[in-house]
Amino acid sequence: MEMGSPMSWRMIPERYGLIGTRCENCGTNYFPAREVCKKCRRKGKIVPMKYSGKGKIYSYSLVASPPRGFELEAPYFIAIIELKEGPLITGQLVETENEDVKIGLPVSVVFRRIQASGEEGLIHYGFKFKIDRK
Numbered sequence: 001m002e003m004g005s006p007m008s009w010r011m012i013p014e015r016y017g018l019i020g021t022r023c024e025n026c027g028t029n030y031f032p033a034r035e036v037c038k039k040c041r042r043k044g045k046i047v048p049m050k051y052s053g054k055g056k057i058y059s060y061s062l063v064a065s066p067p068r069g070f071e072l073e074a075p076y077f078i079a080i081i082e083l084k085e086g087p088l089i090t091g092q093l094v095e096t097e098n099e100d101v102k103i104g105l106p107v108s109v110v111f112r113r114i115q116a117s118g119e120e121g122l123i124h125y126g127f128k129f130k131i132d133r134k
Contacts, residue, residue: 017050018031018050018051018053018109018127019033019048019049019050019051020032020033020048020049020051020087021033021034021046021047021048021049022046022047022048022049023037023039023040023044023045023046024044024045024046024047025037025040025043025044025045026039026040026044028086029049029051029083029085029086029087030046030087031051031083031087031089033048034046049085051083051084051085051087052083052084052085053083053108053109053127054083054084054106054107054108054109055081055082055083055084055089055106055107055129056081056082056104056105056106056107057079057080057081057082057093057101057102057103057104057105057107057131058079058080058081058082058088058103059079059080059103060077060078060079060080060093060101060103061077061078061079062075062076062077062098063075063076063077063078076092076093076094077092077093077096077101078090078091078092078093079091079092079093079101079107079129081107081129091109091127091128091129092128092129093107093128093129093130093131094110094112094128094129094130095130095131096130096131100131101131105131105132106131106132107129107130107131107132108129108130108132109127109128109129109130110127110128110129110130111125111126111127111128112125112126112127112128113125114126114128
């Protein structure tokens with residue numbers, strides 16, 4: 001699915017800065033950002049929070065038949081990442097081989113191209129994840 005200019009601009013803090021929210025009432029962290037805490041409801045005090053981008057692989061899947069627009073990247077891994085601060089976030093794993101991917105491996109966020117809207121159109125950037133090599 002192609003993303004237009006307005007949607008792309010609205011998502012800049014989230015996609016470029018890994019900005020979510022935190023409820024100061026109960027301490028729950030959210031990504032993507034929420035307006036209302038799902039635990040405290042309207043009693044919560046929601047504030048912006050920048051995430052570290054560090055986490056671990058919670059689950060993953062190998063995508064062999066990608067959606068339209070991502071055919072050239074296949075096969076690739078998509079993973080659920082448990083951020084150090086708590087939220088679960090979905091992202092693509094980059095610079096990896098099949099035998100490298102395992103649940104529990106530490107990862108770090110990297111900034112990469114997500115999609116391009118034609119030769120003369122918008123180029124959308126955002127976060128992906130890379131396995132931390134020791």
